[in-house]
Amino acid sequence: MRNPQRLNxxxxxxxxxxxxxxDQLAAQLxxxxxxxxxxxxxxxxxxxxGVLGISRGVALAAYEVLLAEGRITGRHGSGTYVSGTGSAPVGAGSLPVRASDVxxxxxxxxxxxxxxxxxxWRAAWxxxxxxxxxxxxxxxxGLPALRAAVAAYLRESRGLVLDGHEVVVTxxxxxxxxxxxxxxxxxxxxxxxxxxxAPPALRHALARLGTVLPLPTDxxxxxxxxxxxxxxxxxxLPERGVLGARMPTERRRALAAWARESGGLVLEPAFDGLFNPSLTPRPSVLALGDADSTAMVGSFCDLLTPTLRLSFAVVPRRPAGAVEEGLHGQPSVTCQLAVADLLASGCVARRAERLSVLYGAKRAFVRQVLGAYPDTRLLGGDTGAAAALLLPAAVxxxxxxxxxxxxxxxxxxxxAFCHESGVRENGIAFSYGHLDAGLLSGALHALTGTLDDHRLPRRSAA
Structure with a gap:
């Protein structure tokens, strides 16, 4: 296949x-x-x-992905440019980005x-x-249509029937x-x-609301x-802890029992990036506990985009008007209507299925590459698109x-994920779901090169 003359x-x-x-075209550009x-x-x-022999719609979709990422910009009446570069072609005075700077x-x-x-996405908006x-x-x-759509999605994706709870949009x-x-x-x-x-962002958010103590994990x-x-x-985080642990049903029941007996509250994510339909579903703590002792918090960061400033809480049902306390504003009506549309149309469910396929291939690649180091432990290689690599004490x-x-x-x-008074794990955490095949391969090459430099042995090839 010939290459575009102006791309070289x-x-x-x-x-x-x-x-x-x-997606292939966007990744290569x-x-x-x-x-x-x-x-x-x-x-x-x-x-x-014309040069690549594809439809213009494919080229437009690739450009829209790069526009959304901020890598290119459109100028009315002038064309499309790589972000941060001038309207003139690259010349002697320009300073192109070097691979070593990326x-x-x-x-x-x-x-x-x-x-x-x-x-x-565009149709919904x-x-x-x-x-x-x-x-x-x-x-x-929140808008009744959006609250109902979130409740329906939780019912379809997690089997939750919110008889004693309600959805509140934030x-x-x-x-x-x-x-x-x-x-x-x-x-x-x-x-x-x-x-x-636990994720530092979650710890910091909770620390603004109370005193946070470490709960040990295994x-x-x-x-x-x-x-x-x-x-x-x-x-x-029952479905995917930082170290990749997935909580068994017996422990979920024990947490529900603790809340029931102590009068406390168990808080869990509505979605926490499992993205592996082959794993046997396990009930949420909310489904196992009493309505007044369980709650959930969720957003659509993992499924759509982190820039969508819309989240929700699943809280014990209260008398009318009680939810007004503590709310400092709502997402715009247009935003709520668009997300309700995306949920009701099945777009979000299909997106989750597609991400499961994409992340599954990436997880397999990560396991294959990092499984060559017997002195390390790769955790989280079966769920989501993030992992932790535990290192030997000498490294x-x-x-x-x-x-x-x-x-x-x-x-x-x-x-950085550990509480200051808890056990300090010796290892690294990394996420890779956002990387295309080329960037993921390059990142893993850098990681294996670093492990080799630290004299970690590899398994011999079969």
């Missing part, structure tokens, strides 16, 4: 691959931009389609843009904007946490047991028998993090 970079699209053509092979003005989608960031758990349902915006604020708990994840805790404890500071290790997740005395709330995590940064790859030290 190899573009190879394979119709036999499960990855859609526009993304790599070319990162390596400095592309700068200045991009070819038109019509030109690109940093692959694996620290935050971000969703993939591959196979994003762009047509359904278009339909939501057909009606004139209201002059009044949306209901304090403007962000932190707002949802605040709503749950303030509805139960008022303005006072709660004593919160958080499974340890290979089966949080330990219900070690909940600190006097705790009001226990926050756990310090901070040394591996620093060496990887020198190779232009950022990972997190597991110590």
């Amino acid at each position: 970079v190899p573009i190879q699209l394979d119709r036999d691959l499960p990855e859609p053509l526009h 993304r790599r070319a931009i990162a390596r400095g092979q592309l700068a200045g003005r991009m070819p038109s989608t019509r030109t690109l389609a 940093v692959v960031d694996l620290r935050s758990d971000r969703p993939s843009t591959q196979a994003f349902p762009l047509a359904a 278009r339909r939501a904007s057909h009606q004139a915006p209201p002059v009044e604020e949306p209901p304090p708990a 403007a962000g994840y932190a707002d949802a946490l605040a709503l749950i805790l303030r509805a139960r404890h008022g303005a006072g500071r709660a004593l919160i047991a958080l499974e340890d290790p 290979a089966s997740g949080a330990r219900p028998d070690l909940v600190p005395a006097g705790c009001d709330v226990v926050a756990v 310090r995590a901070e040394s591996v993090v620093g060496a990887l940064l020198a190779r232009r790859v950022r990972v997190a030290d597991l110590a």
